Amino acid sequence: xxxxxxxxxxxxxxxxxxxxxxxxxxxxxxxxxxxxxxxxxxxxxxxxxxxxxxxxxxxxxxxxxxxxxxxxxxxxxxxxxxxxxxxxxxxxxxxxxxxxxxxxxxxxxxxxxxxxxxxxxxxxxxxxxxxxxxxxxxxxxxxxxxxxxxxxxxxxxxxxxxxxxxxxxxxxxxxxxxxxxxxxxxxxxxxxxxxxxxxxxxxxxxxxxxxxxxxxxxxxxxxxxxxxxxxxxxxxxxxxxxxxxxxxxxxxxxxxxxxxxxxxxxxxxxxxxxxxxxxxxxxxxxxxxxxxxxxxxxxxxxxxxxxxxxxxx
Amino acid sequence: xxxxxxxxxxxxxxxxxxxxxxxxxxxxxxxxxxxxxxxxxxxxxxxxxxxxxxxxxxxxxxxxxxxxxxxxxxxxxxxxxxxxxxxxxxxxxxxxxxxxxxxxxxxxxxxxxxxxxxxxxxxxxxxxxxxxxxxxxxxxxxxxxxxxxxxxxxxxxxxxxxxxxxxxxxxxxxxxxxxxxxxxxxxxxxxxxxxxxxxxxxxxxxxxxxxxxxxxxxxxxxxxxxxxxxxxxxxxxxxxxxxxxxxxxxxxxxxxxxxxxxxxxxxxxxxxxxxxxxxxxxxxxxxxxxxxxxxxxxxxxxxxxxxxxxxxx
Numbered sequence: 001x002x003x004x005x006x007x008x009x010x011x012x013x014x015x016x017x018x019x020x021x022x023x024x025x026x027x028x029x030x031x032x033x034x035x036x037x038x039x040x041x042x043x044x045x046x047x048x049x050x051x052x053x054x055x056x057x058x059x060x061x062x063x064x065x066x067x068x069x070x071x072x073x074x075x076x077x078x079x080x081x082x083x084x085x086x087x088x089x090x091x092x093x094x095x096x097x098x099x100x101x102x103x104x105x106x107x108x109x110x111x112x113x114x115x116x117x118x119x120x121x122x123x124x125x126x127x128x129x130x131x132x133x134x135x136x137x138x139x140x141x142x143x144x145x146x147x148x149x150x151x152x153x154x155x156x157x158x159x160x161x162x163x164x165x166x167x168x169x170x171x172x173x174x175x176x177x178x179x180x181x182x183x184x185x186x187x188x189x190x191x192x193x194x195x196x197x198x199x200x201x202x203x204x205x206x207x208x209x210x211x212x213x214x215x216x217x218x219x220x221x222x223x224x225x226x227x228x229x230x231x232x233x234x235x236x237x238x239x240x241x242x243x244x245x246x247x248x249x250x251x252x253x254x255x256x257x258x259x260x261x262x263x264x265x266x267x268x269x270x271x272x273x274x275x276x277x278x279x280x281x282x283x284x285x286x287x288x289x290x291x292x293x294x295x296x297x298x299x300x301x302x303x304x305x306x307x308x309x310x311x312x313x
Numbered sequence: 314x315x316x317x318x319x320x321x322x323x324x325x326x327x328x329x330x331x332x333x334x335x336x337x338x339x340x341x342x343x344x345x346x347x348x349x350x351x352x353x354x355x356x357x358x359x360x361x362x363x364x365x366x367x368x369x370x371x372x373x374x375x376x377x378x379x380x381x382x383x384x385x386x387x388x389x390x391x392x393x394x395x396x397x398x399x400x401x402x403x404x405x406x407x408x409x410x411x412x413x414x415x416x417x418x419x420x421x422x423x424x425x426x427x428x429x430x431x432x433x434x435x436x437x438x439x440x441x442x443x444x445x446x447x448x449x450x451x452x453x454x455x456x457x458x459x460x461x462x463x464x465x466x467x468x469x470x471x472x473x474x475x476x477x478x479x480x481x482x483x484x485x486x487x488x489x490x491x492x493x494x495x496x497x498x499x500x501x502x503x504x505x506x507x508x509x510x511x512x513x514x515x516x517x518x519x520x521x522x523x524x525x526x527x528x529x530x531x532x533x534x535x536x537x538x539x540x541x542x543x544x545x546x547x548x549x550x551x552x553x554x555x556x557x558x559x560x561x562x563x564x565x566x567x568x569x570x571x572x573x574x575x576x577x578x579x580x581x582x583x584x585x586x587x588x589x590x591x592x593x594x595x596x597x598x599x600x601x602x603x604x605x606x607x608x609x610x611x612x613x614x615x616x617x618x619x620x621x622x623x624x625x626x
Contacts, residue, residue, distance in 0.1 A: 076440075093549045099519070100437055120518045121545045124413055125438040127389075127517015204440015205433045206412070213526040213551035232434045236406045238526035241551040245558035 005044040006183045007297045008275040008283045009036050009057050011067040012176030012195075013228040015291030015307050020170075026307065029066055033295040033305040036060035040180060041297040050182035050190035050224070051089050058085075058108040058192045061178035065147045067293070068176030070107055071140075072147045073196025075154040076203045081145050083196055084210040085111040090189030090218035097210035099124040104132045105140040108194045111210070113137060122210060150199065157200040170290070174198055175272075177209055179226025181218070183277045185299075189224035191216050191240075198231070207231025213241035220279055222247040223254050228292065229272010233265055243276065254278040262286040285312075318357040319496045320610045321588040321596045322349050322370050324380040325489030325508075326541040328604025328620050333483075339620065342379055346608040346618040349373035353493060354610040363495035363503035363537070364402050371398075371421040371505045374491035378460045380606070381489030383420055384453075385460045386509025388467040389516045394458050396509055397523040398424040403502030403531035410523035412437040417445045418453040421507045424523070426450060435523060463512065470513040483603070487511055488585075490522055492539025494531070496590045498612075502537035504529050504553075511544070520544025526554035533592055535560040536567050541605065542585010546578055556589065567591040575599040598625075 011033055016025065040057035044050070062070035073081045085107035086097035096115025099122065104110040113135045114123050123131055133139070153169075160167065177195035184190075193209040193216045201207075208215030208231035215231065217240035218224035225240035234240075239261055246257035258276050265272065266288040273287025275294065285294045285306075295305040296312055304312035324346055329338065353370035357363070375383035386394045398420035399410035409428025412435065417423040426448045427436050436444055446452070466482075473480065490508035497503075506522040506529045514520075521528030521544035528544065530553035531537035538553035547553075552574055559570035571589050578585065579601040586600025588607060598607045598619075608618040609625055617625035 095549050100440075118515065119545065120515055121548045122519040122524070123515065123517045124519055125517050127413075127515060130516065202431065202433055202436065202440060203443065204436045204438050206435040206437055211435070211524055211526070212548050213524075213554060217551070232432065235434045235525050236408050238530075238551060238554040241526060241554050242558070245555070245562055249558055250562040 001047060001185045003185065003299055004281045005185050005299045006277050006281040006283050007037060007040045007044055007053055007057060007180065008277055008285055009033060009180045009295045010226065010228055010275050011061055011178050011293030013272040013287050013289055013292040014068065014174055014176035015293055017170040017290060018308055029293055029307060030305045032064040032066050033293060034303060037295045037297040037303050040182060041303065044182060044184050047185050050184040050188045053182040053184065054180040054190045054192040055087065055108055055112060057180035058178055058194050059106050062106050062108060062194055067178045068196045069178040069194040070105065071145055072150060073145055074150040074199040077200050078203055079154065080203065081196055083107045084206060085194040086210040086212060086216040087111045087115060087192040088190065088212060088216055088218040090220040090224050093219055095121050095212045097122045097212065098128045099206045099210045100204065101125065101128050102145065103129050103139045105138045108192050109137055121212065153199045175229065177228035179228060179275060181224040181226050181275050181277045183279060183281045187279045189218045189220050189277060189279060191218040191224040191226045193226045208234035211235055213238050215240060217241050217244055219244055223276050223278045225274055225276045227272065227274040230270050233268050233270030237265060237270065239265060254282050255284050258284045259286050262288050314360060314498045316498065316612055317594045318498050318612045319590050319594040319596050320350060320353045320357055320366055320370060320493065321590055321598055322346060322493045322608050323539065323541055323588050324374055324491050324606030326585040326600050326602055326605040327381065327487055327489035328606055330483040330603060331621055342606055342620060343618045345377040345379050346606060347616060350608045350610040350616050353495060354616065357495060357497050360498050363497040363501045366495040366497065367493040367503045367505040368400065368421055368425060370493035371491055371507050372419050375419050375421060375507055380491045381509045382491040382507040383418065384458055385463060386458055387463040387512040390513050391516055392467065393516065394509055396420045397519060398507040399523040399525060399529040400424045400428060400505040401503065401525060401529055401531040403533040403537050406532055408434050408525045410435045410525065411441045412519045412523045413517065414441050415458065416442050416452045418451045421505050422450055434525060466512045488542065490541035492541060492588060494537040494539050494588050494590045496592060496594045500592045502531045502533050502590060502592060504531040504537040504539045506539045521547035524548055526551050528553060530554050530557055532557055536589050536591045538587055538589045540585065540587040543583050546581050546583030550578060550583065552578060567595050568597050571597045572599050575601050
C-alpha cells in the first residue's frame with residue numbers, strides 16, 4: 001500500500017451550453033460533483049478499494065437529479081425511463097452490468113450485484129429486475145426517478161420531431177451519463193458508469209455504458225475508463241478497450257491514447273468524452289464537445305471540478 | 314476487385330462429445346455446415362459483399378435445428394427462448410445487434426435491420442421486437458423455434474440443479490452459437506453471430522454474441538471475428554476486439570493473435586473458440602475445447618468442414 005490514490009468522475013458530456021449557464025446552475029453542478037468526489041475520496045484516503053470508491057461516487061451522482069442517471073434519468077419516446085449501468089474491477093476484470101431497467105434506486109449497485117452474485121456479466125430488462133428483487137436491492141418509486149427537466153426535454157423533442165423542425169438541441173438536451181474511475185492505494189483500478197441514455201431514445205435501445213469495452217473498462221495493466229457521449233459511436237469503436245489496447249500493446253501513455261481516441265471519435269459522430277486513470281495514478285478527462293461535467297480528487301488533498309474548456313479548479 | 318475470397322463459419326464450440334457422436338449425427342452436422350458455406354460462397358464467388366455472405370451463411374445456420382440459434386435455440390430457466398445476434402461491416406464499422414428476443418425468424422436479419430434502419434447499434438427485448446415488426450421482418454411461431462433436443466437439455470439441467478448433482482454436461486449441452494466471417498473480392502470484411510445463449514441461462518442474461526467487440530467484430534484494417542463459448546469470459550476480455558488490437562497495434566498476424574487469445578481465455582473459464590478472417594483472405598478457426606462445428610470455403614473451390622481436432626476436409 002502506498003499513499004497515492006486518484007479518483008476522477010464525470011457527470012456527462014452533455015453539459016449545458018455556456019450561453020444557458022447561470023451562476024446558480026454552475027454552483028449546483030459543482031456542488032454535485034464535489035459531493036460525489038468526497039464520497040469516493042473518503043474511501044480511497046482510508047485505504048479502501050477502487051471498486052468501492054467508484055461505486056459510492058456513482059451512487060452520489062445517481063442520487064443527484066442534475067445528472068442523467070437514476071433520479072433525473074431521461075425518457076424514451078414512450079415516456080419511460082430505461083437505465084443502464086456497469087462496473088468493472090481492474091484486478092481480475094470481473095464485470096457486471098444491467099440494461100433497460102427502472103426500479104433499483106441505484107443501478108450501479110444492480111450492476112455490482114450482477115458481478116458479485118450471479119454468473120452473468122450483463123442482465124437486461126425484466127430478468128434483471130427479477131434478479132435485483134431476489135438480491136434484496138433497494139427499489140424506488142417511478143415518481144422518485146421522474147424529474148421535470150428531462151420530462152420537458154422529451155416533450156420538446158417529440159414536438160420537434162412531429163413538426164420536422166431541425167435538431168438544434170445542445171448536448172445537454174441529448175444525452176448525459178455519470179461515471180467514476182479510481183486508482184486506490186494498492187494500485188488497483190476500477191470503473192463504473194450509469195446512465196438514463198439519450199432523450200427520446202427508442203425503447204429497448206442500449207448504449208455504450210453497460211457494454212464492457214465500449215463505455216466501461218478496467219484492467220490494472222492499462223487503465224480504467226468511463227465514457228459519455230454518443231453511445232453508438234463508442235460501441236462501434238470499442239472505445240474504452242481501444243484506449244487500454246493502445247496503452248498495453250501500442251506503448252502509448254494514457255494521456256496520448258485517450259486524447260487520440262476522443263479526437264478520432266468526433267468526425268465519426270462520436271461527440272462526447274471520457275475519464276481515465278492508470279496504475280501510476282495519472283488521470284485524464286478529455287472531451288470533444290463544448291463541455292463535460294467532471295472532477296478529480298487526489299491524495300494531495302486536491303478536489304477539483306470543471307465544466308467547460310478550463311483547468312479543473 | 315480480385316479473385317480472392319474467403320468464408321469461415323462456425324456452428325458453435327458446443328460440439329457433441331466425441332463418444333456420443335454417431336456417423337448419422339456427424340453427417341447431419343456436416344451437411345448443415347456445407348449448406349451454410351454454399352449459401353455464403355455463392356455470393357462471394359459472384360463478387361457480392363462480405364456483409365451479404367455472412368448474413369446468408371448465418372441465416373442457413375439459424376434455419377437448421379441442429380445448431381443453437383433461432384430454430385433449435387436453447388431455453389432459459391423459465392422455459393423461454395431469448396435470442397441474441399449481431400452483425401458488423403468491416404468497411405465502416407457499422408454494426409447492429411439484438412438481444413433477448415424471440416419472434417423474428419432470422420435474428421441476424423433483425424440485427425442487420427438495426428444497423429441499416431435505426432440510429433441504434435443494440436436493441437433489446439420488447440423494444441427490439443417492436444422495431445422488427447415496424448420493419449416488416451418475418452416472424453415465426455414459438456412452435457417453430459421450439460425443438461426437442463434443447464428442451465430436453467433444459468429439463469435435465471433443471472433436475473440436476475434440484476438434486477444438487479455435479480455438472481457433468483459436455484459443451485454440447487451447455488452452449489452453442491453460430492457465426493460467419495468473410496473476406497469478399499473487394500477485400501472487405503464482415504462478421505455475424507447468432508445464438509440462443511446457454512441452456513438454463515438466467516432470464517435477461519445477454520452473452521457475448523451481440524456485444525460488439527466481445528463476440529462479434531469487423532474492421533477492414535485488422536480482421537473480422539465471430540466467437541462462441543462461455544460468453545462472460547469473452548466479454549470480460551473484449552475478446553474479438555482484443556484480437557483486432559493485437560493485429561493493428563501489436564503487429565501480430567491473425568493466426569498468432571487468435572491462437573493466443575483463445576489459449577489465454579481457457580484458464581479464465583472461457584472455454585470456446587472463434588473464427589476469423591483478415592483482408593489478405595487468411596482464415597483461422599481456433600478453439601480450446603473438444604470440438605467446434607466449423608467450415609471454410611475459398612475461391613479455389615475448397616468447401617471444407619471439421620468438428621474435432623482435425624484438418625477441415
